[in-house]
Amino acid sequence: MPDNELKLPLLDQLEEGPWPSFVKDLKEQAARRPQVGQLLEQLEQSYENRWDYWRGTAINVPGYGGGIIARYSDLGEKFPQVAQFHTIRVIESPGFVYSADALRQLCDISEEYGAGIMQLHGMTGDILLLGYDNEKMMDACEALMDNGWDLGGSGNGMRTIPCCIGPARCEMACYDTLMLTKYLTDKYIGYLHRPEFPYKFKFKLSGCGNDCANSVSRSDMPVIGTWRDDIQVDQEAVTRFVKEMGQEWVIGNVTSRCPTRCIHLNGDQIEIDNRNCVRCMHCINVMHLALAPGKDRGATLLIGGKRTVRSGDMVASVLVPFQKLDSDGAYRAFSGIVERIWDFWGEHGNEHERVGEFIDRVGLGTFLDGVGLEPDPQMVANPRSNPFIKFEEYAAPRLDGEPHKAANVLNREPDREEDYEGEQP
Amino acid sequence: MATEVERKTDIGPPSYEQFLHPIIKENYGKWKYHNNLGPGVLEHVGETGSIFTVRVSSPRLVSTNFLNMIMDLADKYSDGYFRFTSRNNIEFLLANKDNIEPLKQEVEANGLLVGGTNNAISNIVHTQGWVHCHSAATDASGLVKSVMDELAEYFTSEKLPAKLRVAVACCLNMCGAVHASDIAILGVHRTPPKIDNQTLPNLCEIPTTVASCPNNAIRPTSIEGKTTVKVDEDKCMYCGNCYTVCPAMPLADPLNDGVSIWVGGKICNARSEPMFTKLAIPYLPNNPPRWPEVTSAVKKIVEIYADNAKPYERVGEWINRIGWPRFFDMSGIEFTKYHLDDFRHAGTTYRRSLHNRY
Ligand code: HEM
Ligand code: HEM
Ligand code: SF4
Ligand code: SF4
Ligand code: SF4
Ligand code: SF4
Numbered sequence A: 001m002p003d004n005e006l007k008l009p010l011l012d013q014l015e016e017g018p019w020p021s022f023v024k025d026l027k028e029q030a031a032r033r034p035q036v037g038q039l040l041e042q043l044e045q046s047y048e049n050r051w052d053y054w055r056g057t058a059i060n061v062p063g064y065g066g067g068i069i070a071r072y073s074d075l076g077e078k079f080p081q082v083a084q085f086h087t088i089r090v091i092e093s094p095g096f097v098y099s100a101d102a103l104r105q106l107c108d109i110s111e112e113y114g115a116g117i118m119q120l121h122g123m124t125g126d127i128l129l130l131g132y133d134n135e136k137m138m139d140a141c142e143a144l145m146d147n148g149w150d151l152g153g154s155g156n157g158m159r160t161i162p163c164c165i166g167p168a169r170c171e172m173a174c175y176d177t178l179m180l181t182k183y184l185t186d187k188y189i190g191y192l193h194r195p196e197f198p199y200k201f202k203f204k205l206s207g208c209g210n211d212c213a214n215s216v217s218r219s220d221m222p223v224i225g226t227w228r229d230d231i232q233v234d235q236e237a238v239t240r241f242v243k244e245m246g247q248e249w250v251i252g253n254v255t256s257r258c259p260t261r262c263i264h265l266n267g268d269q270i271e272i273d274n275r276n277c278v279r280c281m282h283c284i285n286v287m288h289l290a291l292a293p294g295k296d297r298g299a300t301l302l303i304g305g306k307r308t309v310r311s312g313d314m315v316a317s318v319l320v321p322f323q324k325l326d327s328d329g330a331y332r333a334f335s336g337i338v339e340r341i342w343d344f345w346g347e348h349g350n351e352h353e354r355v356g357e358f359i360d361r362v363g364l365g366t367f368l369d370g371v372g373l374e375p376d377p378q379m380v381a382n383p384r385s386n387p388f389i390k391f392e393e394y395a396a397p398r399l400d401g402e403p404h405k406a407a408n409v410l411n412r413e414p415d416r417e418e419d420y421e422g423e424q425p
Numbered sequence B: 001m002a003t004e005v006e007r008k009t010d011i012g013p014p015s016y017e018q019f020l021h022p023i024i025k026e027n028y029g030k031w032k033y034h035n036n037l038g039p040g041v042l043e044h045v046g047e048t049g050s051i052f053t054v055r056v057s058s059p060r061l062v063s064t065n066f067l068n069m070i071m072d073l074a075d076k077y078s079d080g081y082f083r084f085t086s087r088n089n090i091e092f093l094l095a096n097k098d099n100i101e102p103l104k105q106e107v108e109a110n111g112l113l114v115g116g117t118n119n120a121i122s123n124i125v126h127t128q129g130w131v132h133c134h135s136a137a138t139d140a141s142g143l144v145k146s147v148m149d150e151l152a153e154y155f156t157s158e159k160l161p162a163k164l165r166v167a168v169a170c171c172l173n174m175c176g177a178v179h180a181s182d183i184a185i186l187g188v189h190r191t192p193p194k195i196d197n198q199t200l201p202n203l204c205e206i207p208t209t210v211a212s213c214p215n216n217a218i219r220p221t222s223i224e225g226k227t228t229v230k231v232d233e234d235k236c237m238y239c240g241n242c243y244t245v246c247p248a249m250p251l252a253d254p255l256n257d258g259v260s261i262w263v264g265g266k267i268c269n270a271r272s273e274p275m276f277t278k279l280a281i282p283y284l285p286n287n288p289p290r291w292p293e294v295t296s297a298v299k300k301i302v303e304i305y306a307d308n309a310k311p312y313e314r315v316g317e318w319i320n321r322i323g324w325p326r327f328f329d330m331s332g333i334e335f336t337k338y339h340l341d342d343f344r345h346a347g348t349t350y351r352r353s354l355h356n357r358y
Helices: A022-032 A034-049 A100-113 A134-146 A177-187 A189-193 A235-245 A247-253 A282-286 A328-348 A355-362 A364-371 A415-420 B022-027 B064-077 B097-109 B141-155 B206-211 B241-245 B292-308 B315-322 B324-331
Strands: A054-057 A068-073 A086-090 A097-099 A117-119 A127-132 A203-206 A221-227 A263-266 A269-272 A297-303 A317-323 B033-036 B041-045 B050-056 B061-063 B081-084 B090-094 B166-169 B183-188 B218-223 B226-231 B258-263 B278-285
Touching: A022 A034, A022 B061, A022 B064, A022 B141, A034 A127, A086 A134, A097 A100, A100 A117, A100 A127, A100 A134, A100 B064, A117 B064, A127 A134, A177 A189, A177 A203, A177 A328, A221 A317, A235 A247, A235 A269, A247 A263, A297 A328, A297 A355, A317 A328, A328 A355, A328 A364, A355 A364, B022 B050, B041 B097, B050 B097, B061 B064, B064 B081, B064 B090, B064 B097, B090 B097, B141 B166, B141 B292, B183 B292, B206 B218, B206 B226, B206 B241, B258 B292, B258 B315, B278 B292, B278 B324, B292 B315, B292 B324, B315 B324
Parallel strands: A203 A221, B166 B183
Antiparallel strands: A054 A068, A068 A086, A086 A127, A097 B081, A117 A127, A117 B061, A221 A297, A263 A269, A297 A317, B033 B041, B041 B050, B050 B090, B081 B090, B183 B258, B218 B226, B258 B278
16 A cells, blocks of 8 residues: 555654654555554554554464464454454564574564564563464464474463573673573473463563663562672772772762772772672672672572552562572572472462462462572561561461461462352352 | 474574674673773673674664664674664674774664663663553553654763663553653553443453452442443552453543653662652643653653762662652652552551651
8 A cells, every 4th residue: 555545644743753763664564565554544543532442362373372462453344454463472582682684584474474563572572573363373373483483472371581681792791691591491481382370470581780681670580690709800990990080989979879888999999898798780880891790600589570460569579599500400400499489389379360479478488488498588678577476386287288387378368259259140 | 273284383482692793602701891982882892802782773663674674784784693672772783893883874874863872761661552452541652752752862872860761651551661660651541441231241251350350349240130240430440450351341531541650760789779660740641643741741850860860870869869859849740649659558658757858
């Protein structure tokens, strides 16, 4: 459909301005692909009426329990080309690294079967290929798999794992984020493709406390790089830095901004009280020519991050303060923890209960018992301040056959279901 | 579709090694330090050489046309290697320093911007909006375009006190990373679902619909002998969960849907701990195609932050230092009843000290 047939008075106004315009790009695409034209026409109508015309359901590819976001247009009669306009989630290359040839393959598949538009990347980490109808979608999935691309996750399973660029281009990386992403996805690909958890489970991997993969707030299990020994200091580089920036600047912007005041400037040398350093990364970020994370590197494993829906916001909290991730044995130890979490939450979690909400309900103590980890003061901001302690020594056995172990709060139903009991038709 | 043909499934992610530039492969995990070569350009120095990064804006939703342009540039200047950042920028990975300038020129000639590094506003992470989601209260792509047009100068420069991250999500599901960005733009519904009692009994499973509500606002009921649901409007806080499982209860309301603005979230651990965003403006009208109320509100916040924060102070750290009363005072934003939390754990947001400020 030639460009001039599209009447988009509102969207046209988004062609101007310095930021790249998706409207301009999609209009050009519409000249070759009529469905993109109708997508724009429907969007124009949304802009006019401030109304959303999409509906979603689930569609599955044989052998897979997720990976497709189905979209049907409410305006299917008016815009038949977008009546079915599904998205295929494709697992990204770890670190989002590509070669032109690889991406050309995806472009070809997208042109052949879909609308020739995509999102790089979805917030879940996946490549989102847009604009497939029921039939072409299956063909597109075949073509993707023939070329070595796999479908991503959706539904109540493990989700596609994104990571920061890590050791591929960052000197801060404390473990290999790309390799661990590949390892976890390959190892647990069944949990990704055939969802069987109480709810979704997301890993996100960042190589250091800067958390460029935004893991702490957006994943159920953030894995964030850190170190245990001393910050590496190149005093000659410190001297050069102090000479360039001036003592006052270094004191004002580096040492006095340290959250635990454990770093000092002594003339033109840096002194660090490493036992009080909380590995926040600030001094290293600012003086990256002179300072570097220590050599005994690994990651902190956190648990339970999620967004508002259901029980309010949660940022993940510390589960394993330090986990080595530099050998097969370390990977196995890590997987062991992951599997125990899935077992315990899988058995006792309610339907649609994220692992963070589950921990909130049963308590971190019960959760640690369930997954076989010991309490550690690194796990809390502070110990409890309320005195309602259930001393297990004096309590009745709480879980069948497991006296003095996990508390029976596990079997407590959420309020809403109790309320609902009896009224069920 | 029948699939008798043997198909390879459970393939997993592609092996990334094949997509690593040879210089990156050689220096994988052995980077020594990096240099900032101006907005959008980085040099990472490894043991055997340097890789140069040129970071470029992207609308995220792109056509194969657009990608062909990117891939041709990659072939021409970066041996075909490039990547995307976690905030949807494109990064060309160059071996040859001399290619930086010509690449920048061609990128700009194609209508894209170079920038987003260090103390800049990076690309806005965002969601689907009216382009492709069912429960959007506003659009995402158009809102991002409108806001970034206003803020482009902060993408192409590094003149802010620290990094500034902006996010957009188009409904309370917040698929965007809005709860932990410096400035977050969030589409809001403000009215309870409107139940279509004609279609609901056929379209929706009653127990799932009832259970979908985090606030116990939904109850089964019977109308003319058919089982449907009713909503306790006092309990409903317009989250849209029910609509996701039951399309016969749309929340959208063209007159009342709109946009809210949140500030002060932070993910990285540098200096202070990660923080959530907090409510700055509860409601602004939904005004496509350019959302002038939203863009000017965001710009104002960026400007007072730029003028007042200390170096390396993120928006949330700056506000914690000057205090919320001062923030509302400086920004001219009205502090209302809606700023007082009344959901779970609301009390944790009330102040218990006598640390008043005047
Ligand atoms: C059927 C309903 C839903 C659909 C179709 C849906 C769809 C999506 C899509 C398409 C994305 C990627 C967004 C993008 O990249 O533009 C996404 C991400 C996300 N969704 Fe949903 N969503 C749904 C329900 C929910 C619910 C109920 C929640 C909250 C519990 C939620 C939380 C999120 C979050 C936090 C992300 C960001 C993912 C990440 O950072 O890993 N979504 N969703
Ligand atoms: C000198 C120190 C730093 C270095 C070397 C560094 C390096 C990087 C790299 C390589 C990326 C791209 C990552 C990816 O897309 O996977 C990135 C992105 C990012 N970094 Fe950092 N970073 C540093 C400091 C920080 C700090 C201090 C923060 C937060 C306070 C931060 C927050 C982010 C965020 C949010 C992104 C995503 C940006 C985007 O996609 O455009 N970084 N950083
Ligand atoms: S999280 Fe750390 S290691 Fe990963 S890219 Fe960011 S600064 Fe580098
Ligand atoms: S990493 Fe953070 S806590 Fe440790 S010395 Fe540097 S500024 Fe202080
Ligand atoms: S934030 Fe809401 S409307 Fe936007 S993509 Fe996510 S679920 Fe859809
Ligand atoms: S919008 Fe949310 S709170 Fe309101 S009835 Fe639906 S699920 Fe319940």
